[in-house]
Amino acid sequence: MAVIVQKFGGTSVGSTERIKNVARRVARWQAQGHEIIVVPSAMAGETNRLLALAREISSSPDPRELDVIAATGEQVTIGLLAVALHELGLKAKSFTGPQVRVLTDSTFTKARILKIDQERMRKALADGNVVVVAGFQGADEHGNITTLGRGGSDTSAVALAAALKADECQIYTDVDGVYTTDPRVVPEARMLESITFEEMLEMASLGSKVLQIRSVEFAGKYKVKLRVLSSFADEGEGTLITVEEKRNMEQAIISGIAFNRDEAKLTMLGVPDRPGIAYQILGPIGEANIDVDMIIQNIGRDGTTDFSFTVNRNDYRKALGILDQIRQSIGAREIAGDNTICKVSAVGVGMRSHPGVASRMFGALAKENINIQMISTSEIKISVVIEERYLELAVRVLHKAFGLEKPPKATLGLTGRGETDIISPA
Amino acid sequence: MAVIVQKFGGTSVGSTERIKNVARRVARWQAQGHEIIVVPSAMAGETNRLLALAREISSSPDPRELDVIAATGEQVTIGLLAVALHELGLKAKSFTGPQVRVLTDSTFTKARILKIDQERMRKALADGNVVVVAGFQGADEHGNITTLGRGGSDTSAVALAAALKADECQIYTDVDGVYTTDPRVVPEARMLESITFEEMLEMASLGSKVLQIRSVEFAGKYKVKLRVLSSFADEGEGTLITVEEKRNMEQAIISGIAFNRDEAKLTMLGVPDRPGIAYQILGPIGEANIDVDMIIQNIGRDGTTDFSFTVNRNDYRKALGILDQIRQSIGAREIAGDNTICKVSAVGVGMRSHPGVASRMFGALAKENINIQMISTSEIKISVVIEERYLELAVRVLHKAFGLEKPPKATLGLTGRGETDIISPA
Numbered sequence: 089m090a091v092i093v094q095k096f097g098g099t100s101v102g103s104t105e106r107i108k109n110v111a112r113r114v115a116r117w118q119a120q121g122h123e124i125i126v127v128p129s130a131m132a133g134e135t136n137r138l139l140a141l142a143r144e145i146s147s148s149p150d151p152r153e154l155d156v157i158a159a160t161g162e163q164v165t166i167g168l169l170a171v172a173l174h175e176l177g178l179k180a181k182s183f184t185g186p187q188v189r190v191l192t193d194s195t196f197t198k199a200r201i202l203k204i205d206q207e208r209m210r211k212a213l214a215d216g217n218v219v220v221v222a223g224f225q226g227a228d229e230h231g232n233i234t235t236l237g238r239g240g241s242d243t244s245a246v247a248l249a250a251a252l253k254a255d256e257c258q259i260y261t262d263v264d265g266v267y268t269t270d271p272r273v274v275p276e277a278r279m280l281e282s283i284t285f286e287e288m289l290e291m292a293s294l295g296s297k298v299l300q301i302r303s304v305e306f307a308g309k310y311k312v313k314l315r316v317l318s319s320f321a322d323e324g325e326g327t328l329i330t331v332e333e334k335r336n337m338e339q340a341i342i343s344g345i346a347f348n349r350d351e352a353k354l355t356m357l358g359v360p361d362r363p364g365i366a367y368q369i370l371g372p373i374g375e376a377n378i379d380v381d382m383i384i385q386n387i388g389r390d391g392t393t394d395f396s397f398t399v400n401r402n403d404y405r406k407a408l409g410i411l412d413q414i415r416q417s418i419g420a421r422e423i424a425g426d427n428t429i430c431k432v433s434a435v436g437v438g439m440r441s442h443p444g445v446a447s448r449m450f451g452a453l454a455k456e457n458i459n460i461q462m463i464s465t466s467e468i469k470i471s472v473v474i475e476e477r478y479l480e481l482a483v484r485v486l487h488k489a490f491g492l493e494k495p496p497k498a499t500l501g502l503t504g505r506g507e508t509d510i511i512s513p514a
Numbered sequence: 515m516a517v518i519v520q521k522f523g524g525t526s527v528g529s530t531e532r533i534k535n536v537a538r539r540v541a542r543w544q545a546q547g548h549e550i551i552v553v554p555s556a557m558a559g560e561t562n563r564l565l566a567l568a569r570e571i572s573s574s575p576d577p578r579e580l581d582v583i584a585a586t587g588e589q590v591t592i593g594l595l596a597v598a599l600h601e602l603g604l605k606a607k608s609f610t611g612p613q614v615r616v617l618t619d620s621t622f623t624k625a626r627i628l629k630i631d632q633e634r635m636r637k638a639l640a641d642g643n644v645v646v647v648a649g650f651q652g653a654d655e656h657g658n659i660t661t662l663g664r665g666g667s668d669t670s671a672v673a674l675a676a677a678l679k680a681d682e683c684q685i686y687t688d689v690d691g692v693y694t695t696d697p698r699v700v701p702e703a704r705m706l707e708s709i710t711f712e713e714m715l716e717m718a719s720l721g722s723k724v725l726q727i728r729s730v731e732f733a734g735k736y737k738v739k740l741r742v743l744s745s746f747a748d749e750g751e752g753t754l755i756t757v758e759e760k761r762n763m764e765q766a767i768i769s770g771i772a773f774n775r776d777e778a779k780l781t782m783l784g785v786p787d788r789p790g791i792a793y794q795i796l797g798p799i800g801e802a803n804i805d806v807d808m809i810i811q812n813i814g815r816d817g818t819t820d821f822s823f824t825v826n827r828n829d830y831r832k833a834l835g836i837l838d839q840i841r842q843s844i845g846a847r848e849i850a851g852d853n854t855i856c857k858v859s860a861v862g863v864g865m866r867s868h869p870g871v872a873s874r875m876f877g878a879l880a881k882e883n884i885n886i887q888m889i890s891t892s893e894i895k896i897s898v899v900i901e902e903r904y905l906e907l908a909v910r911v912l913h914k915a916f917g918l919e920k921p922p923k924a925t926l927g928l929t930g931r932g933e934t935d936i937i938s939p940a
Contacts, residue, residue, distance in 0.1 A: 104570040138590060142597050144530040149597040156608050157593035160586035164564060167583035171568050171575040182582050186612075187657055231613055 090255035091213075092117060095127040095223065095245035099262040100319035101165050102132035104172075110260075110319065111172035114218055118178060123213045125252065127223040127245040128169050130161025151196035155225075155235045158197075159185070162222035162241070170220050180218040183208065185233075190226030190244065192234045195377065199234035200302075201226060201243065204251040221248060239300030246303040250310035257312050258326075259299060260319035265327035266291065266298055268492040269345040273483045276493035282328040283343055285314075290435040290469045291346045304329065341438035341445060342490040345483050348431045351381070352404035353462070353473060355396040356411060358421025361388035368418055369395055372410050378403040382431070382464045382471065392421070396462060398473065401427050429461065430479045433471040434486055446470050452489040458482055516681035517639075518543060521553040521649060521671035525688040526745035527591050528558035530598075536686075536745065537598035540644055544604060549639045551678065553649040553671040554595050556587025577622035581651075581661045584623075585611070588648035588667070596646050606644040609634065611659075616652030616670065618660045621803070625660035626728075627652060627669065630677035647674060665726030672729040676736035683738050684752075685725060686745035691753035692717065692724055694918040695771040699909045702919035708754040709769055711740075716861040716895045717772045730755065767864035767871060768916040771909050774857045777807070778830035779888070779899060781822040782837060784847025787814035794844055795821055798836050804829040808857070808890045808897065818847070822888060824899065827853050855887065856905045859897040860912055872896050878915035884908055 094114060101107050110128070118124050138157050142149040166182035173180035189205035212219045223241025226234050236243050242259055249257035264279060266288065271277040283291070285308035289301060298316055307314040307329065317326035359365055370380055382398045399407050404427045411423045439445040449470055453460060458481065462473035474482055487493065520540065527533050536554070544550050564583050568575040592608035599606035615631035638645045649667025652660050662669050668685055675683035690705060692714065697703040709717070711734035715727065724742055733740040733755065743752035785791055792811065799806055808824045825833050830853045837849045865871040875896055879886060884907065888899035900908055913919065 104567055108571060141530055141590070141594055145534060145594055145598045146601045150600050153593040153596045153600075153608055156596075156610070157590050160589045163586045163589075164567070164583050167579040167581075168567055168571055170579045170582075172571045174576050174579075175572045182579055184582070184659070187659075233610070233613075 089121045089123065091123045091125070091252055093125045093127060093245050093249040093252070093254045093257045095241055095257070095259045096129065096319055097241070097259075097261045098129040098132035098134070100260055101128045101130075101169065104168065107165070107168050108172050108175070111169060111176055111178075113260075113319070114173065115176045115178055118218060125209065125213070125219045125221060125248055125254070126169060127221050127241055127248060128162065128165040129223055129241040130158075130165055134161040134164070152232060155196045155199075155233050158235050159222070159225040159233050162224050166220045166222045170218075173218050173220070178218055179216045180220055181212045182220040182222070183212075184222045185225035185244070186227035186231070188221055190247070192226035192228055192236070194228040194230070194232065194234065196232075196234055198237035198377070199226060199228070201236070201247045201306075204247055206251045209248075209252065236302075237300075239303075242300040242303035243306060246306040246310075246312050246314065249312045250306060255313065257307065257314050259303075259314065259316045261298060261316060262319065263298060263316070264318035264321055264324050265316050266329075266344070268343065269483055269487050270347070273347075273480050274345075274487045274493075277487065278493060278495065280327050280343060281325070282330055284437050285329055285331065286468055287343050287435050287437055288314075288329045290433065290466070291344055299329075341442045342434050342436035342492065343438070344435050344492065345486045345490075346433045346435055347479060347483055349476065349479060350401045351398050351429050351431050351473065352401045352407075352427035353396060353398050353425065353429050354404075354407055354411060355394055355424045356415070356418070356420045356422075357394050357424060358392045359395050360419050361391055361393040365393075365395065365418070369411070369414065370397070372414055373397075373399075373407055376406060376410055378407050378410075382462055382473065384462050384464070395420075398429070398431070398462070428476045429473050430476045431471050431473050432479065432482045432486065433469050434490065435469045437468050439470075440467055448489060449486060452485050453482060456481055456485055458485075515547045515549065517549045517551070517678055519551045519553060519671050519675040519678070519680045519683045521667055521683070521685045522555065522745055523667070523685075523687045524555040524558040524560070526686055527554045527556075527595065530594065533591070533594050534598050534601075537595060537602055537604075539686075539745070540599065541602045541604055544644060551635065551639070551645045551647060551674055551680070552595060553647050553667055553674060554588065554591040555649055555667040556584075556591055560587040560590070578658060581622045581625075581659050584661050585648070585651040585659050588650050592646045592648045596644075599644050599646070604644055605642045606646055607638045608646040608648070609638075610648045611651035611670070612653035612657070614647055616673070618652035618654055618662070620654040620656070620658065620660065622658075622660055624663035624803070625652060625654070627662065627673045627732075630673055632677045635674075635678065662728075663726075665729075668726040668729035669732060672732040672736075672738050672740065675738045676732060681739065683733065683740050685729075685740065685742050687724060687742060688744070688746065689724060689742070690744035690747055690750050691742050692755075692770075694769065695909055695913050696773070699773075699906050700771075700913045700919075703913065704919060704921065706753050706769060707751070708756050710863055711755055711757065712894055713769050713861050713863055714740075714755045716859065716892070717770055725755075767868045768860050768862035768918065769864070770861050770918065771912045771916075772859045772861055773905055773909055775902060775905060776827040777824050777855050777857050777899065778827045778833075778853035779822060779824050779851065779855050780830075780833055780837060781820055781850040782841070782844070782846045782848075783820050783850060784818045785821050786845050787817055787819040791819075791821065791844070795837070795840065796823070798840055799823075799825070799833055802832060802836055804833050804836075808888055808899065810888055810890070824855075824857070824888070854902045855899050856902040857897050857899050858905065858908045858912065859895050860916065861895045863894050865896070866893055874915060875912060878911050879908060882907055882911055884911075 170180040170182040191203040192199035223244035267277040269277045289304045314329040384396045386394045458478045460472045464471045596606040596608040617629040618625035649670035693703040695703045715730045740755040806823050810822045812820045884904045886898045890897045
């Protein structure tokens with residue numbers, strides 16, 4: 089008997105008919121003797137409807153109140169799903185985030201989970217219930233309702249799985265797994281059987297909208313076995329997100345091409361080149377709760393340097409305003425910005441042992457005359473910032489350049505490292 | 515500076531525009547230096563929409579889960595109203611029922627309030643906030659979400675007013691006060707300046723849908739000054755619901771004609787006439803959480819008697835089923851039922867000192883050939899059960915028979931009791 093957390097996205101619970109389908113799927117798992125915790129999102133469109141109501145009243149509604157409003161979306165779904173489970177003859181009980189004490193910090197609209205009390209869920213499971221917990225929400229130490237930000241239900245599911253030491257956390261979504269890139273951009277994109285946490289993290293943070301980034305961080309940190317599956321297909325094992333060592337069959341150099349359209353670039357030109365400048369610029373940005381992604385500082389000339397970074401496009405105006413305010417005190421010459429850029433990345437643990445990935449990438453882009461504005465690299469990822477209008481072209485070109493449309497060779501000895509990999513018995 | 519609780523019904527908060535209007539009204543009161551606690555209902559239609567979703571999944575959804583679902587309606591409104599108040603430059607903070615610890619029993623879908631913790635509201639008021647509390651909801655001792663049943667927001671408002679020892683509890687609704695009867699049935703119906711708690715209780719329980727019965731009970735018990743006002747008109751003092759002694763101007767014999775269409779009658783025929791029979795019949799009905807209204811037992815004949823009672827029409831089938839189950843063990847001959855009846859009542863504290871009210875009532879109905887099926891009386895009320903199709907006719911006839919279309923004579927010495935009443939200074 090295993091403890092399994094199953095998360096269902098908004099599309100999967102988008103109507104009462106679909107909620108009944110989810111209940112049937114949960115029932116099949118429970119019939120196999122597993123203890124099930126289900127974490128549904130709000131019904132598709134519901135969160136947007138609720139936030140739109142608030143925006144009809146105010147152009148900048150108070151975040152605390154937004155959370156009070158938005159948290160109701162998931163609360164409706166848990167009740168409906170519990171009712172659907174009862175209808176199949178199962179015992180089931182719903183709980184809101186605050187009810188199972190999903191303790192978060194007080195950063196309304198993007199709170200972070202600090203702790204989860206498992207007592208109430210354990211008791212309900214022991215009583216034979218399917219436990220239905222509202223994703224996306226929690227409460228801070230003062231009992232204020234908080235939400236975890238868009239896609240936060242994934243994080244809720246993984247955090248619950250970690251707290252309950254679940255055997256697997258299954259993320260049901262409207263795709264059947266993780267692909268080498270978005271199939272809407274590249275029709276030849278291929279589903280991956282498995283992907284490492286690190287790769288998934290890079291894919292997620294770069295805009296592959298399958299999983300929320302924090303959920304993958306959480307899963308990696310707490311060693312939660314994570315699986316992405318389709319909530320519509322009855323077949324298919326989906327994509328397993330796992331630690332690198334177990335992933336031998338599919339050792340390609342690059343696992344996927346990720347991209348993110350919602351980017352904006354800001355540059356402070358002619359910044360005095362002295363220690364502490366980065367902190368002086370990014371401190372106020374961080375205090376305003378704006379996430380900074382890529383950061384690049386050019387080599388100084390004549391005692392000054394240029395300092396660039398990218399933020400989510402929604403935060404562009406706000407970030408620009410902050411730079412305006414601090415420009416004089418920093419002694420910078422000028423501020424420049426561009427919110428028609430995008431980021432495209434090649435991701436893969438294979439590049440650790442394969443030099444030449446960067447040059448193959450830059451070559452492919454150069455051949456199409458796509459100008460690279462910024463470059464950022466990590467051990468398993470190379471990202472470039474380019475003009476937004478070249479996004480689809482760049483993704484297609486890179487997908488082909490790394491041969492991602494072909495399944496990787498699964499023969500022993502042919503993996504990137506040239507070592508004989510151990511294959512575990514099926 | 516007064517502490518005022520203001521409750522706004524679903525129609526009053528039925529759109530974001532209307533929520534803004536409510537915010538403006540609240541702001542005017544706060545500008546006068548009062549401490550305001552606002553208790554909004556769910557937006558009109560929202561509770562029905564939510565319950566309909568549950569009924570799409572199950573014909574008899576679990577009450578605990580229904581409450582989880584239904585409670586979200588008010589939660590959305592409190593957030594939106596707080597945002598609207600901020601937009602006017604006011605400080606405001608919303609709280610759900612569980613957040614301000616509205617402790618109830620565990621009777622899901624019609625829970626009763628046991629206790630309210632005022633600490634959190636006091637603190638928010640002291641910080642200069644308008645406090646916005648979700649009506650209709652609370653939590654039981656285990657932290658389960660509960661709702662108080664239809665119209666429960668009135669009860670929430672009065673209970674909050676009692677807990678905070680508020681100076682007045684204002685119930686804003688889509689009518690401008692309490693009328694002598696429903697103006698849709700009798701166009702000559704007149705708004706009352708004041709009415710006693712006892713009368714209001716009888717009016718409310720008999721179907722005058724202005725206020726929920728429990729809210730009036732609560733208000734009477736805890737001496738909360740209650741006022742019914744229109745949320746659409748800016749003028750008007752509404753109807754004050756008060757204790758009898760302060761009500762001298764308007765001492766008519768009868769204050770109003772109330773009626774209730776949602777009635778059903780059940781009769782157990784040929785019941786052995788022995789002690790304990792009433793309990794044997796009504797015990798199982800009560801255990802099934804069915805409220806019994808009128809109860810009549812005829813004089814026994816040949817050792818048997820007939821036992822009749824009325825219930826809400828929604829509970830008719832359920833009650834009939836229970837009687838079927840217990841008929842044999844009780845030894846009753848037969849069960850009869852009728853769900854096409856209604857109840858019409860004349861209500862007024864004046865009848866205490868005026869004999870002859872009953873005969874005037876029965877005479878007026880007899881003149882129209884309306885057959886009376888059951889009669890029940892209290893100190894300040896006479897109710898009759900009649901065929902539903904005569905409802906409007908009966909109400910019109912009685913309204914006229916007691917001269918309710920004319921304002922009561924407000925001259926000293928002309929009140930019903932023939933005493934000189936004291937008029938308090940304006």
